[in-house]
Amino acid sequence: MQPLRARFVPYRCASGFENMAADEYLISCYQRYRVPVLRIYGWDPPSISLGRYQKAACLHVDACRSDSVNIVRRVTGGGAIFHFSEVTYSLAVGERDLGKGAVSIKDSFGILNGFIIEAYHMLGLDASYAKDSAVRGAAAGSSQPFCFAGNEEFDILIRGKKIGGNAQRRTEGVIFQHGSIPLTIDADRIMRYFRGTIDFDNFTCLEELLSRKVPPYDVIKVLPKAFSAVMKYECHEKDFSPSEKKDITFIMKNRYRADSWMKDRRGYAHEERQAGLAQ
Amino acid sequence: MDITVLDGYYYTKEHEWARIEGTTATVGITDYAQQKLGDITYVDPPAIGNELKQFEFLTGIESVKAASDIYSPISGKIAAYNSALDENPELVNKSCYTDGWIVQVEISDPSEIKNLMDAAAYRSYAAGLE
Numbered sequence: 193m194q195p196l197r198a199r200f201v202p203y204r205c206a207s208g209f210e211n212m213a214a215d216e217y218l219i220s221c222y223q224r225y226r227v228p229v230l231r232i233y234g235w236d237p238p239s240i241s242l243g244r245y246q247k248a249a250c251l252h253v254d255a256c257r258s259d260s261v262n263i264v265r266r267v268t269g270g271g272a273i274f275h276f277s278e279v280t281y282s283l284a285v286g287e288r289d290l291g292k293g294a295v296s297i298k299d300s301f302g303i304l305n306g307f308i309i310e311a312y313h314m315l316g317l318d319a320s321y322a323k324d325s326a327v328r329g330a331a332a333g334s335s336q337p338f339c340f341a342g343n344e345e346f347d348i349l350i351r352g353k354k355i356g357g358n359a360q361r362r363t364e365g366v367i368f369q370h371g372s373i374p375l376t377i378d379a380d381r382i383m384r385y386f387r388g389t390i391d392f393d394n395f396t397c398l399e400e401l402l403s404r405k406v407p408p409y410d411v412i413k414v415l416p417k418a419f420s421a422v423m424k425y426e427c428h429e430k431d432f433s434p435s436e437k438k439d440i441t442f443i444m445k446n447r448y449r450a451d452s453w454m455k456d457r458r459g460y461a462h463e464e465r466q467a468g469l470a471q
Numbered sequence: 472m473d474i475t476v477l478d479g480y481y482y483t484k485e486h487e488w489a490r491i492e493g494t495t496a497t498v499g500i501t502d503y504a505q506q507k508l509g510d511i512t513y514v515d516p517p518a519i520g521n522e523l524k525q526f527e528f529l530t531g532i533e534s535v536k537a538a539s540d541i542y543s544p545i546s547g548k549i550a551a552y553n554s555a556l557d558e559n560p561e562l563v564n565k566s567c568y569t570d571g572w573i574v575q576v577e578i579s580d581p582s583e584i585k586n587l588m589d590a591a592a593y594r595s596y597a598a599g600l601e
């Protein structure tokens with residue numbers, strides 16, 4: 193039997209606006225070809241991403257502006273993330289790729305986060321789901337404005353602390369998920385940009401866990417391997433073509449750089465039709 | 472999966488329901504949908520007066536860090552939104568067929584009702600998905 197094929201878009205750093213546009217493009221890419229797509233990327237300059245329906249009131253916007261930290265709004269749910277020193281992945285698959293019927297949100301996180309857990313195992317770390325953790329499993333089910341500080345059943349824990357975060361968009365039978373794998377955590381900058389109290393003892397990063405500097409490449413090389421091993425897809429590397437880059441630029445200009453997308457969410461359907469970007 | 476399906480309602484393949492009274496359809500998501508979505512934390516209020524097309528995007532809903540779409544069972548204009556969901560989005564989980572309704576639509580084309588499933592057909596459809 194031929195192994196199932198997935199497209200792999202290789203690592204590149206880009207602005208938050210371009211990254212979010214490229215991620216959205218993956219959804220239409222899956223809808224067109226029905227082939228799962230995995231992408232790995234970084235952020236330059238550092239950015240904060242807000243969840244699709246999250247209010248920007250959780251941020252000190254002036255401090256972000258004065259430090260040239262872009263604020264972007266994701267197409268996915270969940271809380272805000274400061275994307276500074278991390279490797280980010282995104283993934284578009286069909287619901288039918290995960291099971292016969294509609295896969296519940298929780299179950300789909302359980303399936304898709306499996307390859308992230310495997311990637312941590314490949315880095316020598318004992319990662320597990322919050323629901324299976326003796327340390328924090330009982331408390332699973334709380335959400336926070338700052339994503340890494342929240343705690344849901346299928347969040348990933350190492351040594352009792354949450355690592356990274358993952359969020360989804362569901363549309364027309366497509367499951368789109370992206371997530372962060374933090375290399376370091378800059379507590380000073382997080383406190384500068386986020387309002388309210390954040391308990392830094394609740395989450396961790398690779399540098400703390402491995403007691404060494406972790407270059408992005410260490411994570412970049414294991415992610416496609418972990419994806420293939422867990423999801424049983426053979427990854428075929430194919431970067432965005434010039435024509436695809438044009439589409440991504442269009443999405444970036446018309447959605448992610450648009451004030452109407454950035455403002456706190458209300459009347460979204462109307463705005464989306466106005467922008468001509470309805471999926 | 473045990474689900475509740477109410478007689479007298481109409482249903483879509485995407486797991487929305489419509490209760491038709493005269494020229495108005497009250498719309499929400501089914502028990503199957505709310506169970507699959509999990510704990511709902513936000514329903515995006517659509518603008519009153521928005522024109523909807525059957526089976527096209529109605530509004531967004533968030534649960535467990537996932538932003539999902541809700542589609543309209545019928546074409547028409549949004550006449551009302553259940554503003555109780557602003558403070559209590561969990562009503563969609565607790566009472567999806569009554570207190571957790573999402574919008575009321577002034578139906579523009581009653582002939583579209585034939586494109587929807589009745590309770591018996593939806594029960595059979597949902598059972599086939601498991």
